[in-house]
Amino acid sequence: MRSWQEWLRGALVRAGVPGLDEEAWERLERYLHWLRARGQPMGLLGPRSVREMVEKDFLDSLMLLAYCDLRAGWRVVDVGAGAGLPGVPLKIARPETHLTVIEAAKRACAFLEAVARDLGLEMEVVWGRAEELGSRPPFYERYDVAVTRAVADLPSVLRLCLPLVRKGGWLVVYKGPRVEEELPAAGEAVRALRGRVEQLISFRLPSGYRRVLVVVSKARG
Numbered sequence: 001m002r003s004w005q006e007w008l009r010g011a012l013v014r015a016g017v018p019g020l021d022e023e024a025w026e027r028l029e030r031y032l033h034w035l036r037a038r039g040q041p042m043g044l045l046g047p048r049s050v051r052e053m054v055e056k057d058f059l060d061s062l063m064l065l066a067y068c069d070l071r072a073g074w075r076v077v078d079v080g081a082g083a084g085l086p087g088v089p090l091k092i093a094r095p096e097t098h099l100t101v102i103e104a105a106k107r108a109c110a111f112l113e114a115v116a117r118d119l120g121l122e123m124e125v126v127w128g129r130a131e132e133l134g135s136r137p138p139f140y141e142r143y144d145v146a147v148t149r150a151v152a153d154l155p156s157v158l159r160l161c162l163p164l165v166r167k168g169g170w171l172v173v174y175k176g177p178r179v180e181e182e183l184p185a186a187g188e189a190v191r192a193l194r195g196r197v198e199q200l201i202s203f204r205l206p207s208g209y210r211r212v213l214v215v216v217s218k219a220r221g
Contacts, residue, residue, distance in 0.1 A: 024095075030119055062090065074098070075097075081112065087099055104128065195217065
């Protein structure tokens with residue numbers, strides 16, 4: 001059986017994701033250990049095999065880089081990070097970005113702080129709710145890019161995340177195969193928050209499951 005690293009390397013190449021350096025692969029391996037040894041027992045991640053974790057968590061998180069590279073110095077925020085997905089894999093792949101993770105559960109924050117220390121990642125872990133933090137400095141309109149693997153409906157996600165995004169910045173929402181059904185209800189929220197749905201990027205994971213990246217811009221004016 002091929003190693004998960006070999007499988008993931010091949011999947012990233014086929015998807016068009018720029019290559020990762022060896023330090024990134026070492027960090028992914030240590031992060032995988034954290035997810036299995038601590039994240040799953042703590043309930044931060046559902047039960048799944050290593051192969052499923054590599055596909056549904058690592059590959060899924062990194063697919064954004066096939067369509068939009070994150071520039072050095074950009075401030076990126078992962079809203080409702082949980083076990084750190086997609087923010088931590090993106091930070092591992094692009095360590096020159098500045099990552100903030102926002103999480104309402106204290107135990108998840110403690111987990112993420114431990115992961116950051118062990119992996120040597122410079123990232124800010126914030127305990128709090130996005131709906132409260134996004135309404136005031138220093139979080140209001142602070143970030144170039146917000147990312148979230150949404151479990152809530154799209155209108156709710158927009159209200160939570162867009163206030164954190166600077167004018168001219170972007171929100172990327174990772175959604176499942178039925179996201180088009182949520183778009184009509186999201187229209188009012190996106191307009192009220194000076195946003196615009198720019199693109200729906202659809203792709204399939206190797207298992208066949210359809211994923212969609214909802215790319216939302218925020219008006220400059």
